[in-house]
Amino acid sequence: MxxxxxxxxxxxxxxxxxxxxxxxxxxxxxxxxxxxxxxxxxxxxxxxxxxxxxxxxxxxxxxxxxxxxxxxxxxxxxxxxxxxxxxxxxxxxxxxxxxxxxxxxxxxxxxxxxxxxxxxxxxxxxxxxxxxxxxxxxLTTAEDGTPTRMLDNPALASLNGVHARFAERRGEIVRYRPDVSVWTGVPVHPTEQDWADVAALLGPGAGFRVDPSAVLPPGWNELDGAGGVQLTGEGVAGAPDPEAVVLTADDVPEMLDLVARTKPGPFLPRTIELGTYLGIRREGRLVAMAGERLHPPGWTEISAVCTDDGYRGQGLGRRLVLAVAHGIRERGEVPMLHAAATNTGAIRLYEHLGFRLRERGAIRFAQVP
The missing domain is CATH 3.40.630 (Aminopeptidase)
Structure with a gap:
């Protein structure tokens, strides 16, 4: 032989x-x-x-x-x-x-x-x-220019690549450190050992993303109302914004306060380390922001898009999404987004900007018993 x-x-x-x-x-x-x-x-x-x-x-x-x-x-x-x-x-x-x-x-x-x-x-x-x-x-883009299954599991792709320094692992299960992001990477078809590792790494009651095809073990439940969609911006060029400023670690207290008031989704004390975050200030006060979170190779997620209630209707969120997308494009990558399936207003806005719903981008969440 x-x-x-x-x-x-x-x-x-x-x-x-x-x-x-x-x-x-x-x-x-x-x-x-x-x-x-x-x-x-x-x-x-x-x-x-x-x-x-x-x-x-x-x-x-x-x-x-x-x-x-x-x-x-x-x-x-x-x-x-x-x-x-x-x-x-x-x-x-x-x-x-x-x-x-x-x-x-x-x-x-x-x-x-x-x-x-x-x-x-x-x-x-x-x-x-x-x-x-x-x-x-x-492996990031198909021959016709569309996303590959890389985006089917963006957290796993990010944590096995660009964001490896933020990872905590147990077997094949990987998550962001708890003060960085809530995302966890789980294989598409988890084994019995994988489920045990999810429970050990995350703990009881924790929510995490699973592939739509994954079969949950007995006693594990899907989180109702936690579904989401994924949008990709192959046709979005973006545009710089003269009023947008780069936010730094010194701005995190204000960013956390804005997120707490507007609730765009999880933003933690070290989330800012995942990428560039831009903000718009009025009279010295942070009133809108958006930035980069998940980073599967070749792609970057735009996240934490939010505007203070007193400044809604002025297009600040739209401008910041385009400004962040411009920075992503400048380094040769493609912007993408996630949104709650129930947030139809945000989805319409993103589609108007040129993002498109990805057929395989449905997001499903489960909970550790």
Missing amino acids: TTSPVTVVRRSATADPRVERWTHDDQGAGDGPGDAVASGAVDGRGDAVVSDAVAESSAPGAHLSALTRPGEVEVRAGVDAVGPALGDLVDAAVDAATVRFASAVVVDTAGLTDGVRRLLEERGFVPDARGATVRTLD
Whole structure:
């Protein structure tokens, strides 16, 4: 029986992107800075096996590790891993990346044959600007430009990538730290162990998002009236606003007060760390704000859109949504939004601005017993 090894590396985000750290991590899910590795082999029967493990990178700069971005998966294949064996392993790597809601699969083809390169091209890999031999399969956008299933689980995609530094984990379950955000990432089809990990990580009575297709265990309930919708802004260019100011940690007390009065949804003491927040002041007082929250690779959620009751009807919320969207577009990403299904006024506003309801964006919440 012969085997052809391949290694799949998912680079976790570090607090400072200029810092490279290469660590062992028993969690195997990027709990801290380092490389989460899945390795596998194909025997003579062509069976693909990909299992999670963690290994220290050989050295900074080896393979693509110094080039891969947060949330990406790298396939490392030896020159002997060719033909159907490599094809099966690349397919398995793509499947693993998709389950983890990774943003892309990256392969360095240096030293590999033309046949291997053709095999990758057949699977959708394209040349990448990061190096002459680099080929990338983008998992964030479908061929027709529409969102992929990346947005089916935006919290999991965010916490396994750009927002990994804010994550608390137990097994495959990951949530934001309690003072940052209320969102939790749960696999699309949770196992019995996953449900146990949800209960242990969140505690009794906690609410969390689940996939519409997930089957809840006995005794677990869906939260009535907590459904929501997702809107995407592929056609929204945004526009800067001369009156909008960037809010900082010094503004958090005022932001929390505005949220408490207007109730746009959860905003916590450290939510501001998730992205850029803009505000409009009148006579020195914060009267409207909006900002960035979830950050699945290639996408950024606009959140906490709210206006003081005394300043409604002046279009401040609309202006701030467009201003935040402009900043997202400036860095090459696409804005998206969530709204309560019952908030028809907000949904109409967002659609008027160019956002569109995503068919697969229905949001369902459950509660830990």
